Amino acid sequence: MQPPASEALSELAPAPDRERVPGPAAARAATAEPGSFRDRNGAVFYRDGEILRGISAKALANWERLAAAPFFGEFTARGSIVCTERLPDDEARAFGEWAAVLRHEKVPFISYPYEWTFGMLKDAALLHLDLMQAALGAGLILKDSSAYNIQWRGAQPVFIDIPSFEVLGKGEPWVGYRQFCELFLYPLFLQAYKGVDYRPWLRGQIDGIPAGSLRPLLSARDLIRPGVLLHVLAQDSLQRRYAGKPQNVRSSIAKAGFDKQLIVRNVEGLRKIVAGLQPGGSKTVWADYDRTHSYDQAEFEAKCAFVREASRHRRWRMAWDLGCNTGTFSRLIAEQADHVVSMDGDWMAIEHLYQAQQNRPDRQKILPLVVNLSDPSPAQGWRGLERRSLPERGRPELTLCLALIHHIVISANIPMRDFIGWLAGLGTSLVIEFVSRSDEMVQTLLANKDDQYGDYQQDQFEACLAEHYRIRADQTLKGGKRHIYFCTPKSEP
Amino acid sequence: MHSIGAYAFRLVIAGLIVGMSTRTAFAYLDPGTGSIILQVLLGGVAGLLLAGKLYWHRLLIMLGIRREEEAASTSNAHQDVQIDAATRK
Numbered sequence: 312m313q314p315p316a317s318e319a320l321s322e323l324a325p326a327p328d329r330e331r332v333p334g335p336a337a338a339r340a341a342t343a344e345p346g347s348f349r350d351r352n353g354a355v356f357y358r359d360g361e362i363l364r365g366i367s368a369k370a371l372a373n374w375e376r377l378a379a380a381p382f383f384g385e386f387t388a389r390g391s392i393v394c395t396e397r398l399p400d401d402e403a404r405a406f407g408e409w410a411a412v413l414r415h416e417k418v419p420f421i422s423y424p425y426e427w428t429f430g431m432l433k434d435a436a437l438l439h440l441d442l443m444q445a446a447l448g449a450g451l452i453l454k455d456s457s458a459y460n461i462q463w464r465g466a467q468p469v470f471i472d473i474p475s476f477e478v479l480g481k482g483e484p485w486v487g488y489r490q491f492c493e494l495f496l497y498p499l500f501l502q503a504y505k506g507v508d509y510r511p512w513l514r515g516q517i518d519g520i521p522a523g524s525l526r527p528l529l530s531a532r533d534l535i536r537p538g539v540l541l542h543v544l545a546q547d548s549l550q551r552r553y554a555g556k557p558q559n560v561r562s563s564i565a566k567a568g569f570d571k572q573l574i575v576r577n578v579e580g581l582r583k584i585v586a587g588l589q590p591g592g593s594k595t596v597w598a599d600y601d602r603t604h605s606y607d608q609a610e611f612e613a614k615c616a617f618v619r620e621a622s623r624h625r626r627w628r629m630a631w632d633l634g635c636n637t638g639t640f641s642r643l644i645a646e647q648a649d650h651v652v653s654m655d656g657d658w659m660a661i662e663h664l665y666q667a668q669q670n671r672p673d674r675q676k677i678l679p680l681v682v683n684l685s686d687p688s689p690a691q692g693w694r695g696l697e698r699r700s701l702p703e704r705g706r707p708e709l710t711l712c713l714a715l716i717h718h719i720v721i722s723a724n725i726p727m728r729d730f731i732g733w734l735a736g737l738g739t740s741l742v743i744e745f746v747s748r749s750d751e752m753v754q755t756l757l758a759n760k761d762d763q764y765g766d767y768q769q770d771q772f773e774a775c776l777a778e779h780y781r782i783r784a785d786q787t788l789k790g791g792k793r794h795i796y797f798c799t800p801k802s803e804p
Numbered sequence: 805m806h807s808i809g810a811y812a813f814r815l816v817i818a819g820l821i822v823g824m825s826t827r828t829a830f831a832y833l834d835p836g837t838g839s840i841i842l843q844v845l846l847g848g849v850a851g852l853l854l855a856g857k858l859y860w861h862r863l864l865i866m867l868g869i870r871r872e873e874e875a876a877s878t879s880n881a882h883q884d885v886q887i888d889a890a891t892r893k
Contacts, residue, residue: 350832455833489839549838560840567858573847
């Protein structure tokens with residue numbers, strides 16, 4: 312089943328096009344997930360903040376096998392598979408057509424592979440292969456291999472598409488192999504072997520990168536790199552050879568004795584290849600921010616103290632750290648927030664944060680994402696509803712916006728008033744830092760540009776803030792070159 | 805990592821697996837004919853033996869020792885599916 316990012320196992324903001332689930336009265340309060348349509352054996356819907364999934368009789372039989380398999384309990388206990396339970400039959404009957412209804416745990420925030428770093432996509436691929444190996448051992452298989460079936464609990468990958476597990480028929484091949492290549496393996500190859508950012512490619516094609524699109528980029532030297540000859544070249548050649556022909560090799564190979572051991576060997580081989588991949592390309596601008604930011608130690612600690620104090624205003628369910636860099640301040644606010652989504656346009660800074668989170672106690676609280684705020688992920692897919700835009704996936708209660716405004720206004724040419732208006736539209740409390748024209752970072756940005764930013768002045772900035780917010784605290788930083796504010800929406804008492 | 809020779813051998817075998825024609829029921833995701841054939845080659849030693857066996861069937865058919873219908877007689881479903889890149893999923 313392919314679903315789901317869209318199948319957003321998260322509490323989503325209301326979408327106008329979301330349809331009511333047809334059926335008896337009890338089910339009418341449920342709304343259907345518009346991205347959950349590819350596999351007719353199930354559909355996701357929401358009711359009273361719960362994530363429910365109706366499943367067909369066939370999918371129910373698979374669920375019963377899965378629920379009884381020891382590996383399912385083990386992966387769920389360690390957080391690698393989303394917690395799932397079956398609704399009692401009398402409750403499920405209210406949903407009409409389905410043989411059964413499952414209830415899933417909520418994932419804090421839905422994200423998409425085009426927002427993940429190399430390390431995240433690689434770990435998601437490894438989890439998928441681990442689940443394949445475990446499932447094969449239990450006579451099951453993952454029938455599809457969509458990268459969108461993996462979501463994140465902070466920096467921990469979690470598999471969410473339960474009906475993807477099905478009983479493996481005798482002689483059946485791995486139906487999701489090509490999809491694994493297109494949504495996991497080829498994007499990783501692109502970055503590892505060519506130093507090319509795969510995110511624009513994945514954002515551009517919901518089904519991933521076809522072998523035929525990757526092949527022309529490969530040089531003779533690439534042919535000897537692990538996995539290229541067979542998984543890319545041979546696959547592309549074979550696909551071309553058989554494209555458009557009504558031949559069905561599936562039962563031919565079944566008859567000849569295709570066995571699950573062949574799938575196991577393939578999965579083992581892929582695991583070895585993926586585990587060995589490292590991101591190519593050169594170092595990005597902000598990757599060393601922790602060591603190269605423009606504050607001296609005392610001023611940096613003053614900034615930390617202000618952010619920490621502001622975050623103690625109350626407990627936050629969800630916070631966003633926009634322009635988070637390597638996440639220093641995300642960790643500060645994580646002390647007062649259930650979940651933090653940390654976003655930055657610099658993938659290496661986010662990779663740094665992701666890797667550093669792996670051994671920290673707040674690993675499950677901070678989700679690092681590669682997002683360029685001046686060009687954030689759009690809504691896309693069928694009817695523009697399969698994948699959601701950023702704010703449609705759930706809004707924060709606190710937004711952090713430190714040392715970002717000069718990049719938005721001067722680098723991205725977004726009018727300051729527009730940007731503050733957008734922030735205010737989130738309806739959250741805000742910690743924001745104004746970087747003045749005397750700051751060397753602003754001077755660097757202006758060095759080779761026409762200065763068309765007459766509005767970029769502290770008094771005008773404060774006037775913009777005052778339109779939407781009540782400023783509760785503020786402080787001068789860096790000897791007057793910067794100023795930090797803590798504001799709450801005017802609508803709040 | 806396998807040697808180039810071993811890869812080349814697999815590729816040659818892949819090229820020999822042609823003309824198989826049967827019918828079966830499919831899942832919603834089209835695995836791709838080429839990708840299924842490749843999975844035989846990615847299945848290690850057992851995969852190569854299977855590839856040889858498939859080729860042996862083809863050889864017998866070509867030599868007239870075996871008829872095509874016999875080779876295809878295992879099919880038990882009746883859904884004809886057009887496979888190409890545009891119809892998957």
